[in-house]
Amino acid sequence: MGLTVKATIASFGGKLFKLSHPSSSTGTEMAVNLYLPPQALKSSQTKKVPVLIYLSGLTCSPENCSEKGFFQHGASKRGLAVVYPDTSPRGLNLPGEKDSWDFGEGAGFYVDATREPFSKGYKMDTYITQELPQVLFGQDSEFGKYLDAERVSITGHSMGGHGALSLYLKNPGLYKSASAFAPIANPCECAWGKKAFGGYLGEDDKAKEEEWKKHDATELIRGEKWRGNKDARVLVDVGTGDNFYKQGQLLPENFEKAAKEAGVEGVTVRYQEDYDHSYYFMASFSDDHIDHAAKYLGLL
């Protein structure tokens, strides 16, 4: 698997590992950070710790949230590992890949692109749900002995909030719970989502009707896999001072309404007064999202 350890950093009694590995999904070397809490590193350790995957937002790398999200604080307290993947392949040099900050490099949207040229390498759904767990939790991984591949939850911010919700909803049972900060909750209906889904999945009417909806959290929660579910285990926080929320890029109300209309229970959407879209917002509530995951990972 070829995990390269680029740095090991003490953090809240545990260790943050800055890693990279060659990816067959993307065809590139992918960066990923892994936080192991002190509970995983105790010499008397006999039980593996559960894992929370955190998906970053537009333009971000694994570094941003590792430094500014404050997840290690709660993870250290509860005893769970945190995985911080990158947001796209980097260095493929595809045409148009670097033309904008909200599409292409740093903006993979956690879907498998089907449209040329991005179908070459922009396979972030496969990367996050299949390859990365194998790389980190598998038998060949030096970290496999610490991480419980059967107890994994997912969270994320903005584009990564969309990623967390959509990957969770597409794959019932794969994750024990999901949460999101300021997610792009209904990408079919906002500018960011239309640009990304158009570029990655196709812009013709058929693509919009058949493909886009398969990756949209609001469409997924009212779909057949979730309709009537009584234990959805979803927590969403949105700041009322978030300019992207005000501009209609996030649309959490659509997600909330769709869940309600489909009789889905266990979806909590909270509107946090005055909070913006930044890491200051996430840091203020990351303990809550750690606790949400910890509850369903058997730690609380």
Next chain:
Amino acid sequence: MGLTVKATIASFGGKLFKLSHPSSSTGTEMAVNLYLPPQALKSSQTKKVPVLIYLSGLTCSPENCSEKGFFQHGASKRGLAVVYPDTSPRGLNLPGEKDSWDFGEGAGFYVDATREPFSKGYKMDTYITQELPQVLFGQDSEFGKYLDAERVSITGHSMGGHGALSLYLKNPGLYKSASAFAPIANPCECAWGKKAFGGYLGEDDKAKEEEWKKHDATELIRGEKWRGNKDARVLVDVGTGDNFYKQGQLLPENFEKAAKEAGVEGVTVRYQEDYDHSYYFMASFSDDHIDHAAKYLGLL
């Protein structure tokens, strides 16, 4: 006084204000961040909150620790304000000011320079101990009603750790307590300190003998103001994995030894296994330093 509010950001139930003001000490516009905890902003508020001044390290601005130090977490819990000043004047365009990252802009070392050309504007001691409190706590400040000018403590990182210890020790009674992360604890004896003190205070033997020692925490703690003091109220954390510690830039042992030999009590120096010089280190222990200050500010 002319405080300009550039941004107001919700953080851990309180507000972070990004401010700037014209400074008579430096002759420049100075940036400063101020965190007000939720306790200060309650409408039923009747008591002012105490203040912790945090002094940043080499190259940093008020932004770095506001984003990555997580002092807001503990400050929100205990009910104290945090002030994040800048590390030097910026934009004076003095000869040599931008030639290196460890001297000049971003590296004011919290002393009043006496040597040309830095004696023009590099007055960070006066700025931190006299002007900034007046600007923030004074009658003309819109924040004066929230902040208790009589209950102030000081902390800092690296160069700012030196700043916190030296300003505290130079001015008994001005601050209720002091703490430091990885401080440059004996600048007269390390490369960073010799370069800074030489450039700001003079390089001749007389300057070294008479001036340098007035600003060196290790010299100050064994001096007449502190000798035999039984309640020094100083907490220092240093990571054993800190490369600057290993290179002899920090010398906390010299500080500890000087305090002990001078019969000073109440100085705690902790060596934290494996921690480095980064904000990951500070974030892991910022709650402890908040609690150290909170104890002497009457909050614990």
